[in-house]
Amino acid sequence: MEIRLLHGIKTPADLKALSVEELPQLAAEMRQVICEQVSQSGGHLAPNLGVIELTIALHYVFDFGHDRLLFDVGHQCYPHKLLTGRFNLLPKLRQRDGMAGFPEPRESSYDLFSVGHAGTAISTAVGMARGDMLNEEACTPDNPDGRHVVSIIGDASIVNGLAMEGLNNAGTLNRQFLVVLNDNGMSIAKPQGAVAGYFDRLRASDTYRAMKRAAKDVMSNLPGGATLRDMSHRLGEIAKDALCEDAWFEKFGLLTIGPIDGHDLPSLIDMLMTIKDVDRPIVLHTHTIKGKGYEFAEGDATTFHSPKPFEVNGCRVELKSSGRSFTAAFADSLCDVMSRDEKVVACTAAMPDGTGVKKALDTYPDRTWDTGICESHAMDMMAGMAKTGLRPFFAVYSTFLQRAFDQAFQEVSLQGLAVRLCLDRAGVVGGDGAVHHGFCDMSILRVLPDSALMAAMDEPSLNAAMEFMRTYDTGLSAVRYPRDDVDTRFVEQTCPAFEIGHARALRVHDNPDIAILGFGVMTLTAMDAVDQIGSEAIINVYDGRFAKPVDRDLIRDLLEREIPIITIEDHGIHGGFGAAVVEAASEMNLNAGLIHRMALPDAWIYQGSRTGQLEEAGLDVDSVIEVIRQQLKSTNSSTKSTVVETVSTRS
Numbered sequence: 001m002e003i004r005l006l007h008g009i010k011t012p013a014d015l016k017a018l019s020v021e022e023l024p025q026l027a028a029e030m031r032q033v034i035c036e037q038v039s040q041s042g043g044h045l046a047p048n049l050g051v052i053e054l055t056i057a058l059h060y061v062f063d064f065g066h067d068r069l070l071f072d073v074g075h076q077c078y079p080h081k082l083l084t085g086r087f088n089l090l091p092k093l094r095q096r097d098g099m100a101g102f103p104e105p106r107e108s109s110y111d112l113f114s115v116g117h118a119g120t121a122i123s124t125a126v127g128m129a130r131g132d133m134l135n136e137e138a139c140t141p142d143n144p145d146g147r148h149v150v151s152i153i154g155d156a157s158i159v160n161g162l163a164m165e166g167l168n169n170a171g172t173l174n175r176q177f178l179v180v181l182n183d184n185g186m187s188i189a190k191p192q193g194a195v196a197g198y199f200d201r202l203r204a205s206d207t208y209r210a211m212k213r214a215a216k217d218v219m220s221n222l223p224g225g226a227t228l229r230d231m232s233h234r235l236g237e238i239a240k241d242a243l244c245e246d247a248w249f250e251k252f253g254l255l256t257i258g259p260i261d262g263h264d265l266p267s268l269i270d271m272l273m274t275i276k277d278v279d280r281p282i283v284l285h286t287h288t289i290k291g292k293g294y295e296f297a298e299g300d301a302t303t304f305h306s307p308k309p310f311e312v313n314g315c316r317v318e319l320k321s322s323g324r325s326f327t328a329a330f331a332d333s334l335c336d337v338m339s340r341d342e343k344v345v346a347c348t349a350a351m352p353d354g355t356g357v358k359k360a361l362d363t364y365p366d367r368t369w370d371t372g373i374c375e376s377h378a379m380d381m382m383a384g385m386a387k388t389g390l391r392p393f394f395a396v397y398s399t400f401l402q403r404a405f406d407q408a409f410q411e412v413s414l415q416g417l418a419v420r421l422c423l424d425r426a427g428v429v430g431g432d433g434a435v436h437h438g439f440c441d442m443s444i445l446r447v448l449p450d451s452a453l454m455a456a457m458d459e460p461s462l463n464a465a466m467e468f469m470r471t472y473d474t475g476l477s478a479v480r481y482p483r484d485d486v487d488t489r490f491v492e493q494t495c496p497a498f499e500i501g502h503a504r505a506l507r508v509h510d511n512p513d514i515a516i517l518g519f520g521v522m523t524l525t526a527m528d529a530v531d532q533i534g535s536e537a538i539i540n541v542y543d544g545r546f547a548k549p550v551d552r553d554l555i556r557d558l559l560e561r562e563i564p565i566i567t568i569e570d571h572g573i574h575g576g577f578g579a580a581v582v583e584a585a586s587e588m589n590l591n592a593g594l595i596h597r598m599a600l601p602d603a604w605i606y607q608g609s610r611t612g613q614l615e616e617a618g619l620d621v622d623s624v625i626e627v628i629r630q631q632l633k634s635t636n637s638s639t640k641s642t643v644v645e646t647v648s649t650r651s
Contacts, residue, residue, distance in 0.1 A: 094431030116435025122166030154182025171253025258285025398438025443575025450475030455520030
């Protein structure tokens with residue numbers, strides 16, 4: 001297809017210059033360029049294909065250079081970006097100098113928040129709505145040119161607890177406020193829970209006459225309702241599909257319209273024009289198809305939610321394969337411990353494929369759950385199971401663990417319960433960028449008494465950590481691992497069992513010049529650096545394994561012999577493994593000035609390749625070699641008396 005209309009869209013004003021009849025052609029062009037780009041770079045495909053018409057209609061009716069548009073989750077923002085002058089950034093999607101995969105205010109004033117977690121849009125929209133009222137900038141009957149506020153929520157994040165809190169407050173607003181529910185029957189995987197079931201039943205309902213009666217009631221309740229009823233001949237299918245869902249959103253004080261077809265552009269535009277200036281909170285329930293326009297994406301929206309690069313060969317679609325991932329290794333490890341221990345149960349929060357729990361769901365359906373997008377509930381559910389004597393494992397992305405910290409504190413740790421956390425996507429995550437980096441899991445969990453916190457450097461160590469956690473009943477435990485492939489260099493060696501507070505020696509000499517204590521996969525980066533250093537220095541390398549408790553005996557032995565220590569981790573510089581090593585040295589009255597920490601800097605790292613992000617953070621092999629040589633020089637001249645840390649100076 002020739003890309004004819006999209007090239008002319010530099011701002012939403014250019015969109016408004018098109019006729020409604022031209023908009024389906026624009027939608028088709030947007031689908032094509034998004035699919036072609038994601039097939040090359042990877043990215044979020046199905047969510048974006050499903051909201052193209054909805055996004056076009058919103059920008060056609062509202063002026064989001066002036067009005068407010070708040071995204072929930074944010075991974076459905078590609079069409080929005082194409083309509084706001086960023087088509088030229090698409091060829092470098094999810095790269096540093098290209099289009100971010102999530103809304104990014106640094107990129108455009110049309111993006112109000114950098115968002116990548118579910119459930120936030122309604123609450124931030126309520127905040128902006130209240131702020132505009134206080135600033136006398138809100139759209140009201142007395143100020144019709146004021147700012148409208150629209151939030152778009154979808155991919156089942158409406159079931160998130162924060163979304164419920166936002167709805168509860170949105171209903172108290174006395175002004176224009178629109179929540180667009182993009183109901184595609186999916187989150188990242190199939191939605192879970194009673195609310196999801198409610199929407200399934202609603203979509204499946206075919207009570208046309210009841211819907212038509214309810215549509216008249218809705219129109220009557222709107223200001224100017226009589227006029228709207230007279231417009232029903234023009235609204236056509238909208239009038240048929242408008243439905244007052246008094247069993248749900250009405251209880252929050254929001255007038256509700258829908259579900260309507262989220263791919264019918266003329267009807268969407270007519271409905272948005274009709275309700276645009278209504279002076280009360282409204283939910284517009286739109287029914288869309290995730291992956292719309294491509295049969296392979298519609299038929300397998302979970303796989304094509306955020307695929308790796310792929311090729312379309314006729315009727316076949318082939319995802320480009322790489323090595324064995326940590327996620328795949330975890331999937332097998334979880335099933336292994338479940339096969340050996342009937343007390344082991346597992347759950348995930350809407351990420352069965354992303355975390356690898358899907359295999360356990362299929363193999364042990366009576367002991368495995370997907371709770372939907374509700375990490376706090378998942379943590380508490382696991383606490384309840386632990387209280388009954390079971391051994392729960394909760395698989396969650398490191399970045400989403402933060403949403404359940406209060407529950408980890410109150411319902412798990414404070415109770416002395418053993419819940420086991422498996423933290424995927426720890427460290428930097430590549431194309432998803434700052435919204436998804438797992439840089440603070442250890443720092444937030446280290447404050448919890450009796451917690452045992454680990455990192456896996458490869459598949460054998462992940463298996464060993466899982467077995468340690470299975471029988472660790474003293475308190476909360478966690479193992480972190482990255483979004484990366486597993487390294488195989490140590491697979492032929494026997495991996496020693498995890499013993500609490502003990503590191504594993506990988507390369508040991510009697511009188512080394514320097515010792516490197518790695519945490520997780522960064523240990524392997526240290527090994528690569530030492531291999532390249534060769535005979536320049538004698539260096540011991542240890543897999544630290546535990547950030548809590550650290551190996552105090554090893555730290556004492558090294559520092560009492562005045563052997564400098566370099567710690568390296570893909571965690572934030574504050575509160576992580578290196579900080580724990582320094583604290584242990586200080587508590588033992590040892591010279592912490594001999595410790596040099598390498599970690600993620602105290603700065604945001606934006607989208608790009610994971611390799612590039614580690615280089616930017618000063619955690620690549622060349623950076624480790626540079627630090628080793630600096631430490632050798634420093635040791636030869638004098639021993640430093642202050643703790644130092646490595647923060648990248650690269651641009």
